[in-house]
Amino acid sequence: MEEYFYDYVSDLTKTLKQDQTLLCHYIGEQTDFVRFNKGKVRQPGTVTDTSVNLRLIQNKKTASMNVSLTGDLAYDRELGQKALRNLQSLVPDFPEDPFLLFNQEPKSTRDAADEAEFNSMTVTQDIVSGTNGLDLVGIYAGGKVERGFANSLGQKNWFSRSSFTLDWSIYAKGDRAFKMSYGGNNWDLEVFRKKMHEAEQNLPSLLAPAQSVKPGAYRVYLAPAAVCEIAELLAWGGFSMKSFRTKQSALQKLYSDENTFSEKIHIQEDLARGGCPCFDSMGFTLPKNVNLVEGGKALNLLTSPRTAKEYSLDQNSHSESPECLTIRPGKLSIDKVLDALGTGIYVSNLWYLNYSDRPQGRITGMTRFACFKVENGKLIAPINPMRFDNTVYQIFGEYLEAISEKSEKILNTMTYGHRHLGVTEVPGILLNKLDFTL
Amino acid sequence: MQLERLNRILKDHSSGLDFCSVRYLEQKSQSLTVRHGVVVPYHESISEGIMVTVHNHGGMGYAATADLTDSSIKRAFEQAREWAAASSQCSIENFSKVEMPSSKGTYQSPEKKPWNSTTIQEKVEHLRKVSELLKKHPDIVDSHASVSRIEERTMLVSTSGSQVEQIFGFVIPTMGVTAHKGGESVSRSLDGFIGGRQGGHEVLEEGISEAYAHQIQEEALELLVAPDCPTVTADLILDPGQMMLQIHESIGHPIELDRILGDERNYAGTSFVTMDMFGKFQYGSKYLNVTYDPTQKNEFASFSHDDEATQADKCFLIKDGILLRPLGGVISGHRAGQKHVANSRAVGWQRPPIDRMANLNLEPGNSSLDELIASVDSGVYMSTNLSWSIDDSRNKFQFGCEYARLIEGGKLKGVVKKPNYRGLSRSFWRSLDGVADASTVRALGTPYCGKGEPNQAIRVGHASPHCLFRQIEIFGGH
Numbered sequence: 029m030e031e032y033f034y035d036y037v038s039d040l041t042k043t044l045k046q047d048q049t050l051l052c053h054y055i056g057e058q059t060d061f062v063r064f065n066k067g068k069v070r071q072p073g074t075v076t077d078t079s080v081n082l083r084l085i086q087n088k089k090t091a092s093m094n095v096s097l098t099g100d101l102a103y104d105r106e107l108g109q110k111a112l113r114n115l116q117s118l119v120p121d122f123p124e125d126p127f128l129l130f131n132q133e134p135k136s137t138r139d140a141a142d143e144a145e146f147n148s149m150t151v152t153q154d155i156v157s158g159t160n161g162l163d164l165v166g167i168y169a170g171g172k173v174e175r176g177f178a179n180s181l182g183q184k185n186w187f188s189r190s191s192f193t194l195d196w197s198i199y200a201k202g203d204r205a206f207k208m209s210y211g212g213n214n215w216d217l218e219v220f221r222k223k224m225h226e227a228e229q230n231l232p233s234l235l236a237p238a239q240s241v242k243p244g245a246y247r248v249y250l251a252p253a254a255v256c257e258i259a260e261l262l263a264w265g266g267f268s269m270k271s272f273r274t275k276q277s278a279l280q281k282l283y284s285d286e287n288t289f290s291e292k293i294h295i296q297e298d299l300a301r302g303g304c305p306c307f308d309s310m311g312f313t314l315p316k317n318v319n320l321v322e323g324g325k326a327l328n329l330l331t332s333p334r335t336a337k338e339y340s341l342d343q344n345s346h347s348e349s350p351e352c353l354t355i356r357p358g359k360l361s362i363d364k365v366l367d368a369l370g371t372g373i374y375v376s377n378l379w380y381l382n383y384s385d386r387p388q389g390r391i392t393g394m395t396r397f398a399c400f401k402v403e404n405g406k407l408i409a410p411i412n413p414m415r416f417d418n419t420v421y422q423i424f425g426e427y428l429e430a431i432s433e434k435s436e437k438i439l440n441t442m443t444y445g446h447r448h449l450g451v452t453e454v455p456g457i458l459l460n461k462l463d464f465t466l
Numbered sequence: 467m468q469l470e471r472l473n474r475i476l477k478d479h480s481s482g483l484d485f486c487s488v489r490y491l492e493q494k495s496q497s498l499t500v501r502h503g504v505v506v507p508y509h510e511s512i513s514e515g516i517m518v519t520v521h522n523h524g525g526m527g528y529a530a531t532a533d534l535t536d537s538s539i540k541r542a543f544e545q546a547r548e549w550a551a552a553s554s555q556c557s558i559e560n561f562s563k564v565e566m567p568s569s570k571g572t573y574q575s576p577e578k579k580p581w582n583s584t585t586i587q588e589k590v591e592h593l594r595k596v597s598e599l600l601k602k603h604p605d606i607v608d609s610h611a612s613v614s615r616i617e618e619r620t621m622l623v624s625t626s627g628s629q630v631e632q633i634f635g636f637v638i639p640t641m642g643v644t645a646h647k648g649g650e651s652v653s654r655s656l657d658g659f660i661g662g663r664q665g666g667h668e669v670l671e672e673g674i675s676e677a678y679a680h681q682i683q684e685e686a687l688e689l690l691v692a693p694d695c696p697t698v699t700a701d702l703i704l705d706p707g708q709m710m711l712q713i714h715e716s717i718g719h720p721i722e723l724d725r726i727l728g729d730e731r732n733y734a735g736t737s738f739v740t741m742d743m744f745g746k747f748q749y750g751s752k753y754l755n756v757t758y759d760p761t762q763k764n765e766f767a768s769f770s771h772d773d774e775a776t777q778a779d780k781c782f783l784i785k786d787g788i789l790l791r792p793l794g795g796v797i798s799g800h801r802a803g804q805k806h807v808a809n810s811r812a813v814g815w816q817r818p819p820i821d822r823m824a825n826l827n828l829e830p831g832n833s834s835l836d837e838l839i840a841s842v843d844s845g846v847y848m849s850t851n852l853s854w855s856i857d858d859s860r861n862k863f864q865f866g867c868e869y870a871r872l873i874e875g876g877k878l879k880g881v882v883k884k885p886n887y888r889g890l891s892r893s894f895w896r897s898l899d900g901v902a903d904a905s906t907v908r909a910l911g912t913p914y915c916g917k918g919e920p921n922q923a924i925r926v927g928h929a930s931p932h933c934l935f936r937q938i939e940i941f942g943g944h
Contacts, residue, residue, distance in 0.1 A: 073528030167919035
């Protein structure tokens with residue numbers, strides 16, 4: 029598809045008028061999806077979805093159109109030309125866009141890792157046969173994902189991966205389960221078997237009668253998956269320059285220097301790990317690292333081209349939402365987590381986080397999956413789901429006691445619209461207090 | 467793509483299969499926004515594709531593609547067959563035993579005024595004028611006036627004899643402001659992102675209006691200087707804008723049959739509702755009557771047939787507080803041994819149908835809004851959803867609204883900000899003590915109901931009057 033896409037753009041470019049520039053951003057995938065429930069196959073299928081966004085720019089005026097790019101030359105040519113003619117007729121009648129910013133110094137890149145060492149049908153059989161009667165629920169997504177950019181200035185950027193993700197839970201009873209994931213470009217049955225074996229060994233701990241936790245403040249360990257949920261909520265506008273400038277960021281106080289996190293907290297957008305394309309839809313190359321929080325203090329925000337133009341800043345992001353967020357690990361040994369927790373609650377996962385007071389950075393959410401009451405460093409019993417309500421300044425600040433020495437890479441397995449890319453790498457955190465409200 | 471070709475495709479490629487369907491979708495969308503007086507670049511999108519679904523020898527499989535050439539469609543059938551074969555010995559259900567619908571019909575969204583009765587530039591100018599009103603006050607630091615238009619044409623044919631053709635027109639007007647002063651920010655909007663309806667230009671005119679712009683701005687400035695909502699256990703009146711979210715999260719999702727069957731446990735969750743509750747469980751007070759009604763004109767998720775060709779009908783899900791039936795499509799209904807409804811839906815051609823609520827409505831009562839307010843000695847009136855969080859079994863929830871007013875001695879009093887409330891679905895609906903009459907009903911809709919693996923964000927509609935709940939845990943900002 030790579031060369032086809034470049035030829036497609038080249039073809040369209042020939043019909044541009046002298047003062048017109050065309051930017052084309054391609055998103056494509058061929059993905060096998062297999063949905064599982066109770067260790068069996070619920071809904072398997074294949075989706076081939078490829079589309080291109082055409083942006084026409086003329087005298088500081090712009091508009092865009094998204095159309096399919098099927099690989100059928102006659103169809104694509106007709107559709108593409110029609111879309112371009114449509115844009116050419118519309119754009120002159122729009123006002124100039126004062127915040128239009130696009131890259132005008134072509135910089136071409138290529139990052140392709142297309143070797144696929146997995147077969148979705150084989151993986152499916154491996155999963156089914158590997159459940160050993162356990163109640164496995166989840167989703168396998170495997171195949172090729174592609175992103176491309178090309179413009180009438182000669183720039184060409186390509187990113188592709190053949191990869192799979194398996195995101196699943198092993199249910200013990202009711203709403204109690206261990207949640208796991210595995211991904212990459214090389215399916216190793218032994219890796220999957222090992223994870224399943226580990227879950228099976230630990231399942232009895234979830235079968236004990238669940239205990240209810242009275243509302244109140246508790247010592248809590250948030251495992252990396254739980255910390256990831258908080259990070260993902262903050263990614264929703266928290267690190268956005270536009271949100272900050274319009275007084276709507278959940279981290280408004282942090283970036284206004286009215287509050288800080290613990291000095292143990294270092295947060296970065298880290299595209300260097302290679303899970304995401306390094307270019308955006310306006311042709312800019314994204315920086316590999318953006319330090320967002322250093323030593324608990326706000327450092328940089330994520331700025332899109334549009335926001336950069338509006339506020340005369342440098343752009344460093346596509347969407348102003350981190351795609352590869354990392355939080356630096358600390359010193360708490362994983363083997364010592366329960367001892368360090370002492371008596372409190374071990375939280376494996378959080379769920380359905382939202383803001384109860386966004387300007388103050390106050391968030392609420394639920395515990396989920398495999399959360400336990402811990403006494404004197406020993407797991408006592410699973411707990412019924414509990415709601416917490418605290419500010420991020422409490423969670424990453426005054427209540428933060430320690431950070432685990434190891435982080436976990438948590439793949440982005442979202443598939444709204446298309447397979448999302450990116451990975452969050454975060455440690456677990458020990459809090460001397462978290463307020464459970466219901 | 468024409469119906470004739472779709473039928474030919476089905477005929478050419480479905481021989482020997484226990485069941486096969488081909489679903490086609492063409493979607494065109496437009497997005498127009500003016501943000502704080504600046505026109506955001508216009509965007510249009512066209513997407514077209516088919517999904518082939520096969521049930522064979524007990525297994526099932528699907529394949530979807532945007533490439534509508536004969537060779538690509540042939541490949542899609544091969545892929546769907548391969549998946550059906552691969553899953554025939556390990557499927558959760560014997561899909562060949564599911565009696566798939568045999569139904570024919572057509573549908574077209576009603577429209578009072580054609581969407582194209584004004585040009586794109588005229589629509590942008592309309593938004594720009596309203597935007598100028600929204601941003602007028604110096605304390606308004608951000609604002610937007612937007613409208614999205616989506617047109618869809620779908621066709622479905624199947625070997626069980628179904629043939630359905632539907633044409634939809636959706637409009638989603640949104641408008642909002644953020645006010646800031648002295649370190650405090652508040653937001654106020656036109657229905658959040660839930661103002662979607664089927665219709666034409668009239669939806670834009672009714673939504674993005676100068677009158678609403680003035681109201682939103684005034685209320686935002688009121689909120690800026692208002693005290694926080696108090697922390698009390700008190701009576702609560704919710705407007706239709708918040709009722710929509712309440713119904714959606716703590717009635718709609720818990721009674722989706724695929725959740726009860728466990729399909730969503732890795733992602734969207736499960737349910738506190740169990741199969742033995744249907745027909746007898748006291749879900750709410752006697753005032754709670756909830757219907758499933760994709761036949762409702764103009765509502766966001768209206769249609770004649772779902773995406774597996776089950777014909778849509780209105781039915782009660784909860785009557786006089788008693789839970790009657792789940793929301794499950796033909797496959798879930800078969801798996802659970804329950805009567806199914808037309809709720810097997812897919813967001814597009816690229817995703818397979820799963821159980822999705824469509825139009826879920828709370829039937830109006832007999833009280834006027836004034837009577838409901840007059841019956842509250844001490845309480846809070848809340849308007850327009852801002853925040854939502856609920857546990858994975860759909861029981862423990864916490865919701866926040868944009869705007870609230872205290873109620874004292876049966877009268878509306880001062881404005882309070884950051885109103886939130888929390889509760890348990892199992893008991894919350896039993897505290898329903900009054901439902902306003904039809905004059906207060908508003909039909910709203912959101913395109914952002916997320917669920918499924920792979921994920922799908924789909925359109926849903928909810929119509930509700932104002933409702934009164936007794937003794938709810940209410941709180942504000944700290």
